[in-house]
Structure formats: structure tokens, C-alpha cells
Amino acid sequence: MRKKLALFILLGWVLLLIGDRVDELRVYQGAQIAMYTIALASIVLLTGYSGQVSLGNGAMMAVGGYSAALTLNNLGSPVWFAFVMAVVVSALFGAFLGAAAARLSGPYLAGTTLALAVGLPEIANQFAFLGGVPGILFDVGFPPARFGEEFTQYKWFFWIASFIALLALFITSNILQSRYGRTWRAIRSHSLAAELSGVNSGRMKILAFTISSALAGLAGAVMAMTISLVAPGAYTLSLSFALVTGAVLAGVSSLPGVVFGALILVAIPEVADVLATRWGGDENLNNYLPGLIVSVLLILSVIFTPNGPGEKLKSRHHKKA
Amino acid sequence: MQKLLETFLIGLSTGSIYALMSLALVLVWRSTRVVNFAQAGQAMLSTYIGFEISTRTEIFWLGLLFAIAAGALLGAGVDYFFMRVLFKHAVSGPAAVVAPVIATLGLLGLIRSIVGLIWGGEFKTIKSPASTDGFTFGETTIPFSALNLLIIVTVFVILIILAIIFQRTNLGLSLRASAYAPEIAQLAGIRTARTRTIGWAIAGGVGGVAGMLVTASNFLSPYSLDLLLVFGFIAAVIGGLESMVGSVVGALILGIALTFILNYIGTSLVFIGGFAVLIVVLLVKPDGIMARGRARRA
Numbered sequence: 001m002r003k004k005l006a007l008f009i010l011l012g013w014v015l016l017l018i019g020d021r022v023d024e025l026r027v028y029q030g031a032q033i034a035m036y037t038i039a040l041a042s043i044v045l046l047t048g049y050s051g052q053v054s055l056g057n058g059a060m061m062a063v064g065g066y067s068a069a070l071t072l073n074n075l076g077s078p079v080w081f082a083f084v085m086a087v088v089v090s091a092l093f094g095a096f097l098g099a100a101a102a103r104l105s106g107p108y109l110a111g112t113t114l115a116l117a118v119g120l121p122e123i124a125n126q127f128a129f130l131g132g133v134p135g136i137l138f139d140v141g142f143p144p145a146r147f148g149e150e151f152t153q154y155k156w157f158f159w160i161a162s163f164i165a166l167l168a169l170f171i172t173s174n175i176l177q178s179r180y181g182r183t184w185r186a187i188r189s190h191s192l193a194a195e196l197s198g199v200n201s202g203r204m205k206i207l208a209f210t211i212s213s214a215l216a217g218l219a220g221a222v223m224a225m226t227i228s229l230v231a232p233g234a235y236t237l238s239l240s241f242a243l244v245t246g247a248v249l250a251g252v253s254s255l256p257g258v259v260f261g262a263l264i265l266v267a268i269p270e271v272a273d274v275l276a277t278r279w280g281g282d283e284n285l286n287n288y289l290p291g292l293i294v295s296v297l298l299i300l301s302v303i304f305t306p307n308g309p310g311e312k313l314k315s316r317h318h319k320k321a
Numbered sequence: 322m323q324k325l326l327e328t329f330l331i332g333l334s335t336g337s338i339y340a341l342m343s344l345a346l347v348l349v350w351r352s353t354r355v356v357n358f359a360q361a362g363q364a365m366l367s368t369y370i371g372f373e374i375s376t377r378t379e380i381f382w383l384g385l386l387f388a389i390a391a392g393a394l395l396g397a398g399v400d401y402f403f404m405r406v407l408f409k410h411a412v413s414g415p416a417a418v419v420a421p422v423i424a425t426l427g428l429l430g431l432i433r434s435i436v437g438l439i440w441g442g443e444f445k446t447i448k449s450p451a452s453t454d455g456f457t458f459g460e461t462t463i464p465f466s467a468l469n470l471l472i473i474v475t476v477f478v479i480l481i482i483l484a485i486i487f488q489r490t491n492l493g494l495s496l497r498a499s500a501y502a503p504e505i506a507q508l509a510g511i512r513t514a515r516t517r518t519i520g521w522a523i524a525g526g527v528g529g530v531a532g533m534l535v536t537a538s539n540f541l542s543p544y545s546l547d548l549l550l551v552f553g554f555i556a557a558v559i560g561g562l563e564s565m566v567g568s569v570v571g572a573l574i575l576g577i578a579l580t581f582i583l584n585y586i587g588t589s590l591v592f593i594g595g596f597a598v599l600i601v602v603l604l605v606k607p608d609g610i611m612a613r614g615r616a617r618r619a
Binding site: 047053055100103104106107108110111112114115116118119122123126127237238241244245248252283284285287288289291292294295296298299302303304 | 355356410423426427428430434440544547551558592
């Protein structure tokens with residue numbers, strides 16, 4: 001535990017050093033990677049550990065983003081409190097949904113959460129206090145003056161996002177290694193056996209859904225910060241798909257893998273952009289190539305390495321031994 | 322009274338389109354145990370093909386025929402080249418439960434991107450085969466139009482054809498048998514793999530019709546059928562995911578209920594209403610309205 005804390009602090013320090021040495025765009029992408037890391041951790045916890053599929057984590061991110069923005073704008077609270085509210089509100093929302101979800105198996109849960117992912121942005125369009133299509137501003141403010149003139153806005157985002165991501169990963173990894181993590185794995189691999197050993201699987205599933213939603217909500221608030229805005233267009237079905245893809249690429253049950261998954265998710269639009277420009281820079285190509293790459297990666301990985309890239313290596317290792 | 326009646330009729334027309342989508346989902350679910358989220362993509366691609374044909378020839382019905390054919394081919398292709406490969410790599414481990422669902426999602430994304438690359442994101446419209454102006458009785462004009470009537474009739478005809486296929490032909494018998502008890506069906510000499518592919522083809526064709534009919538009074542874009550998929554899924558759940566009759570009844574109920582919300586409360590609550598119906602059905606009657614006390618399978 002203490003060792004792990006030291007490791008995370010070391011990681012944070014390395015991130016700070018890197019943040020000082022790369023250009024502005026990379027710093028911004030660093031903030032995005034941190035955001036995706038939190039979002040993917042929420043899927044790993046839910047799908048990889050407790051065995052529930054949610055296609056609606058993008059919608060949960062919207063809940064977090066909107067609660068953070070509404071708190072900051074209407075209550076005039078400090079920024080940290082907005083993030084706390086994002087976690088609290090999305091956790092409550094998740095607990096409510098989880099109560100319904102815990103009774104659902106595979107396809108029912110997937111469909112219900114898909115409905116949520118399609119519908120929630122539509123709902124945001126309909127109500128005036130949620131700002132409609134243009135959304136509402138979420139401005140965390142300028143970096144403190146004592147960091148100096150050189151310290152840019154993006155670097156400030158990067159600092160906040162990385163700090164939150166490290167904190168979230170630290171807490172999540174402890175939860176996953178605790179009694180709860182073990183119980184979730186037991187439910188996932190054999191729910192009947194787990195129940196016979198005295199596990200209340202319904203309650204544990206709701207707990208997983210709640211924590212996962214809290215993480216997703218936090219990621220949503222971080223995302224709102226990096227684009228200074230919450231709008232229905234930011235939390236689309238494509239976002240939910242991208243998250244599932246990232247989690248599958250990372251290996252659904254590996255927490256350290258989420259960093260890799262997040263890297264890929266941020267890299268794909270970059271790569272697509274380069275390719276689209278090389279192949280003529282057509283407008284359709286620019287708009288749809290990232291989606292094409294994401295889907296092809298998702299399909300290939302689900303067919304060939306459904307348990308993550310680590311799995312093949314591990315099984316090969318076992319064969320040799 | 323008049324508003325009540327016209328809401329009911331329009332609901333019937335909306336619901337009958339949902340019925341096709343939910344029927345497509347149920348057909349695939351019965352045979353493959355996968356909720357095929359790519360159905361929205363398959364239907365969309367078929368509709369784009371129908372759009373091209375009906376715009377060039379200016380005959381809606383020719384477009385519809387092509388959409389059905391494209392949908393059927395696409396459905397069979399997805400099963401043959403995709404689902405079979407997926408199940409051959411039958412996975413174990415943490416991803417086993419989620420792999421098929423995620424695979425159909427990937428397919429939806431893939432079809433959406435391909436459509437986007439070819440046709441772009443701008444809204445297309447298909448010329449409606451019938452007037453979209455409401456019928457006029459003497460002085461009053463009601464919102465229920467010739468197109469609505471045509472939609473109901475078309476869906477009704479397709480449902481009758483499907484009912485005949487499923488109840489009166491050998492193909493229908495083997496489709497039902499391999500969905501109900503695949504192993505026993507195989508022992509009885511039914512080529513279940515091929516039957517399954519045919520089931521996917523029928524589902525694909527039905528989805529193509531749904532896409533064309535929705536688009537006749539609406540626009541077409543790479544995202545325009547997502548809501549149809551969601552409402553089709555909700556309807557299928559109301560019917561219990563297993564029963565074809567149940568899915569049609571569920572869709573009609575859902576369509577009428579949502580149109581009532583739309584006309585009497587407002588647009589903003591339509592989706593919330595649909596979602597509430599889904600949650601309530603799942604909590605109160607998870608086996609659907611057609612369940613006869615049989616436990617839900619996996």
C-alpha cells in the first residue's frame with residue numbers, strides 16, 4: 001500500500017517533468033489521456049471485474065459534466081467542489097440505474113444502457129436549464145498567478161487532469177485489490193457459486209455500477225474542463241463506443257492497461273488526420289476515418305484477443321512452462 | 322375525441338415501423354442469442370441503397386425492393402462472414418460474456434463509417450410514395466396522412482408474409498425448430514447453421530423495410546436510425562425478446578404510448594417516456610407480456 005502510494009507520487013512527478021518539456025498540443029493531449037484513463041477505469045471495474053456490460057458510460061460522463069458545470073455556475077462554488085459534485089451526482093444516478101441493472105443479464109443490460117447513451121444527450125437538448133444544443137460553459141479559471149507567466153492554460157488543465165487521474169487510479173486499484181474486487185471476480189466467473197459462498201450478488205453489482213458511474217462522471221467533468229464546455233454533442237454514442245473499444249484494447253480486466261487504451265484513443269484521431277490528409281483531405285474522409293479505425297480495431301481485437309493483448313503473451317508463456 | 326382517434330392512428334403507424342425493427346432484433350436473438358445492435362447499421366446501409374435507386378428511378382417501390390434485397394444480403398453476409406468467425410474463436414475469460422455484444426457494436430460503427438465515407442453526413446430525403454398531408458373530412462383536416470395509412474398497410478402485408486413463411490412452410494418450421502432447440506433440430510437433419518443464416522437474411526430484409534418507411538417521412542443520415550434501434554429494442558423487450566408476436570404487439574403498444582406522450586405532453590418527454598417503459602417492464606415483467614411463466618434463458 002505504502003509502496004504503491006510512493007509509485008503514484010513518483011509517476012506524478014515524472015508527468016510534471018514531461019509536462020514542462022513537450023509542446024502545447026502534447027500537453028493538451030496529455031490532459032485528454034488522463035481523462036480517458038479515468039473513463040476506461042470505470043469500464044474495467046464494471047465489465048472486467050463485475051462482468052456487467054455498459055454501453056452507457058458516455059451518458060454517465062454527461063451526467064458528471066453537467067453536474068460539475070451546474071454546480072460551478074449556479075452555486076459559485078470552488079472548482080474542486082464542482083468535481084466532487086460530479087462524482088456524487090453520477091454515483092447517485094448510477095446507484096439508481098444499478099438497482100435496475102443488477103436484475104438484468106447480458107443483452108438486457110447492454111440494450112438498456114445503449115438506450116441511455118442514445119437518449120441522454122437528446123434529453124439535454126430539450127431542457128432550457130441544460131443549455132440546449134450549445135450547452136453550458138464550464139470554466140475552471142486561469143492557473144494561479146504564482147506559477148508565473150509561462151504557465152499556460154493547457155498546462156493547468158493537464159495538471160488538474162493528471163492529479164485527478166492518478167488519484168482515481170490509486171483509489172480504484174485499491175478497491176479492485178480489496179475484498180470487493182475479489183467478490184466481483186467471483187460473481188463474474190460463477191455467480192451461483194459466489195452466492196452459495198454467501199455473497200449478495202445483487203448488492204455487489206449495484207455497488208460496482210455505482211463506483212463505475214462515479215468514475216465515469218469524474219471523467220465527464222474532466223472532459224468538460226478540457227473543452228471548457230458541456231454540450232450534448234460532446235457525449236455522443238460514439239464516445240460510449242470509443243470507451244468500450246479502449247477498454248477492450250486495454251484488456252477488459254487490466255487496470256494498468258487503461259493507460260495504453262487511453263493513449264490509443266487519443267492517438268487514433270491524430271493518425272486518422274495524417275492519413276486523411278495524405279489520401280486527399282476529402283471532408284468525408286476527415287469525418288469518418290477515425291470511426292472506421294476505431295471500429296476495425298474493435299472488431300479485430302474482439303475476435304482475436306478478446307481478453308486484451310496481454311492474454312496471448314501470457315498463454316504462450318504458460319505453454320512453454 | 323377527434324384528437325384521441327388521430328393520436329391512436331398515428332401511433333399505430335409509428336408502432337408498425339417499430340414492429341419491423343423489433344421483429345428483426347427478435348429473429349436474430351432467437352437464433353443466435355445476440356442482440357444485434359448492428360441491425361441499425363444494416364438497415365441504414367440498405368436504406369441508402371434504396372435511396373439511390375428510388376431517387377434515380379423515381380419509383381419508391383423499386384427502391385424498397387432493392388433495400389429489402391440489400392438488407393437480406395447484408396444480414397446473411399454478417400452472419401456468414403462475421404458471426405461464424407466470432408463463434409469459431411469462441412472466447413473464454415472475462416470477455417466471453419461481452420464479446421458478441423461488443424462485436425455487433427463494432428460492426429455498427431464500421432457500417433456507419435463506410436456509409437459516411439461514401440455518402441457523407443448531410444441529410445438525404447426520399448420522395449414519399451404517398452401524400453404526407455393529412456386526410457380531409459369535410460371541413461376538418463387530421464394529421465393522419467395517406468403515407469401513414471400506406472405504412473400500416475405495408476407493414477401488415479409484410480407481417481402476413483412472414484406469418485405464412487413461419488407457420489406454413491418447411492423453411493419456417495426449420496427456422497422455428499433451430500431457434501427453439503438447436504441440437505435436437507440438428508439431430509433431426511436440419512442444417513442449423515444455414516437456417517440461421519437465412520434467419521439473419523430475413524431479419525436484414527425486414528430491417529431494410531423499416532429504414533425505408535421511416536425515411537419516407539423523415540431524413541436519412543448515418544445516425545438517423547439509432548432511435549429506431551432503441552425503440553425497436555424496447556418493443557422487443559416488452560414482448561420478451563423471444564416471441565415474434567410479442568414483439569409486434571409490444572411495438573404497437575410502444576408506438577401508441579409514445580404518440581400519446583408526444584401529442585398530449587410534449588416532445589421533451591418522448592424519450593424519457595420510452596426509457597421509463599423499458600425500466601418498468603424490466604423490473605415488473607422481465608419476461609415480457611407474452612411470457613407464460615417460463616424462466617428467461619441466459
